[in-house]
Amino acid sequence: MSDLASAPLSTTGLRRRQRWSAAMAIILLLATLVGVVALIALLVSIISQGAPWLSWHLLTNMPSRKAEKAGLYPALIGSMWVITLTALVAFPIGVLTAVYLEEFARKGRLSKVIEVNIANLAGVPSVVYGLLGLGVFVTWLDLGRSVIAGALTMALLVLPVVIISSREAIRAVPSSLRQAAFGLGATRWQVAWDHVLPTALPGILTGVILSISRALGETAPLIVVGAAAYVTFLPDSLLSKYTVLPMQIYEWSRRPKDDFQGLAAAGIIVLLLLLLLLNAVAIWLRSRASRRVRW
Amino acid sequence: MEPASAPTPPVPVPPPPTFSLAKRHHVGESVIRTVLFLCAAVSVLTTIGIIIILVEQAWEFFREVPITDFLFGTKWTALFKTPEYGVLPLVAGTLWITAIAMLIAVPLGVMSAVYLSEYASPKIREWLKPTLELLAGIPTIVFGFFAVTFIRPQLLERIFPSIGPFSALAAGVAVGIMIIPLVASLSEDAMRAVPRSLREGGYAMGATKNEVSWQVVVPAAISGIIASCILAMSRAVGETMIVALAAGSKAQLSANPLEPMQTMTGFIVQTFSGDVVAGSTPYLSLFAVGLLLFVITLLLNIFSQFVVARFREVYE
Numbered sequence: 001m002s003d004l005a006s007a008p009l010s011t012t013g014l015r016r017r018q019r020w021s022a023a024m025a026i027i028l029l030l031a032t033l034v035g036v037v038a039l040i041a042l043l044v045s046i047i048s049q050g051a052p053w054l055s056w057h058l059l060t061n062m063p064s065r066k067a068e069k070a071g072l073y074p075a076l077i078g079s080m081w082v083i084t085l086t087a088l089v090a091f092p093i094g095v096l097t098a099v100y101l102e103e104f105a106r107k108g109r110l111s112k113v114i115e116v117n118i119a120n121l122a123g124v125p126s127v128v129y130g131l132l133g134l135g136v137f138v139t140w141l142d143l144g145r146s147v148i149a150g151a152l153t154m155a156l157l158v159l160p161v162v163i164i165s166s167r168e169a170i171r172a173v174p175s176s177l178r179q180a181a182f183g184l185g186a187t188r189w190q191v192a193w194d195h196v197l198p199t200a201l202p203g204i205l206t207g208v209i210l211s212i213s214r215a216l217g218e219t220a221p222l223i224v225v226g227a228a229a230y231v232t233f234l235p236d237s238l239l240s241k242y243t244v245l246p247m248q249i250y251e252w253s254r255r256p257k258d259d260f261q262g263l264a265a266a267g268i269i270v271l272l273l274l275l276l277l278l279n280a281v282a283i284w285l286r287s288r289a290s291r292r293v294r295w
Numbered sequence: 296m297e298p299a300s301a302p303t304p305p306v307p308v309p310p311p312p313t314f315s316l317a318k319r320h321h322v323g324e325s326v327i328r329t330v331l332f333l334c335a336a337v338s339v340l341t342t343i344g345i346i347i348i349l350v351e352q353a354w355e356f357f358r359e360v361p362i363t364d365f366l367f368g369t370k371w372t373a374l375f376k377t378p379e380y381g382v383l384p385l386v387a388g389t390l391w392i393t394a395i396a397m398l399i400a401v402p403l404g405v406m407s408a409v410y411l412s413e414y415a416s417p418k419i420r421e422w423l424k425p426t427l428e429l430l431a432g433i434p435t436i437v438f439g440f441f442a443v444t445f446i447r448p449q450l451l452e453r454i455f456p457s458i459g460p461f462s463a464l465a466a467g468v469a470v471g472i473m474i475i476p477l478v479a480s481l482s483e484d485a486m487r488a489v490p491r492s493l494r495e496g497g498y499a500m501g502a503t504k505n506e507v508s509w510q511v512v513v514p515a516a517i518s519g520i521i522a523s524c525i526l527a528m529s530r531a532v533g534e535t536m537i538v539a540l541a542a543g544s545k546a547q548l549s550a551n552p553l554e555p556m557q558t559m560t561g562f563i564v565q566t567f568s569g570d571v572v573a574g575s576t577p578y579l580s581l582f583a584v585g586l587l588l589f590v591i592t593l594l595l596n597i598f599s600q601f602v603v604a605r606f607r608e609v610y611e
Contacts (some may be wrong), residue, residue, distance in 0.1 A: 125533025
């Protein structure tokens, strides 16, 4: 600040300063492009390593000690189990918490405590959630290393994200809508359930899908709560053993043989495609919502 | 009651109405309110659960290993025959990787934010920002794989030929790239919240765009920028899969980032990937390390909220 203040308001070195400013535009653009280049390098290197290993039987085979025969069918199905169960638990609890905080809670100390708590939970490392799940679900509730223990752990992990994005969606609903409903004699719950939630739903779903995609890519907590490394069967109940896509990728990428590195890259391609699909749905929902509703 | 006025007889209070609008649906509403409150309580219970589980198991651990030996010991050989539980090597590994990551993410993230907020045309911004945010949506296991198969052999080995297959540097670079979007996105939000009039004031004084960016906008948004950097730091400390794959599993106090190191998070997942007997001392040590990790990230998060609350400049 000081040299700007002390600079005389003449054109002292103006040419030089302008040239420096123009150069800075390029420097800043290059700095921004580092992130983009890293993204491209990541995608290109993974696709070039994994593409030769992509095949139909990669999706339909069981894992195997022989790289040529190995597949990730159980991991794919296990991931579906985990994210479906996670969504079934986290979606209602998260949305109802958001409704409580936005529509019901008095702005007092209690709701402040809950808010601060949610903000801090969002910053807890995922591996710590794994230790929580290990203590509560695996050991205390005696669910063992089961798919439900993994999904409940994951649900607690994504809950803060679901709550925060649902609150934003609910807050975007104009208060005139609520007041009109209150004016006609609706109760608080009727206002929330019949008017606020339907209007906020696309925004809420977007947030839920994004948090589900986080659950799909998360590995560390599931290692702690005991997703198995080598599974050659599909989960058939909430209490069966399971593995998930990122877990299988982790296993393969830790093996020294090059073949398994290729398999890991192919697994990553499958994982990224699934994430892309989920995000496309989220973007579609968002654009549909913004087209339909204009305030 | 006015003192001057003549005493008046008290007005009879009308009997309360038998039908109260406010009390309609009261039972159903209060049930619903209770259910909603219980949902909100889940998140509070999660925090309490984390604290209870970590403290309880860590307490067991500290009965076997004195807390001072844990905090100040310089040797971590939890899974060896003669185990020693000095956490400093794990802390040092975490610090190295966090420092390397911050060295990459803070300059690149802040510069990206300045570019997106001050220089980029709306059209470029519309493309660049979502692309950068794609980077934030990539699972960390993928970054770990990228660190091992690309960053180390293609990039770092050319600059540092002595780098081993596992190193703090490779992991730190990957973590740094991963948190660039976090710094960029939050810093840009803070910069865009700076009112136009401040920039115009700068231009009216004859400042160039570069001078307005760094001497007007960045100082005005500094609380948000610092908060974003602290949040990114907390993410780097808690990052697990990248370090598990790329940093190695050798817990050592070393001043050389080209050597393998183990972090707190790395120790936790690498131990669970093998076999560990529930209730044994190495098992309990996982919770002690988890507690330390939880406390460090919690302090960082609280500090970042404090910076925003304390140093935020509010504009009309």
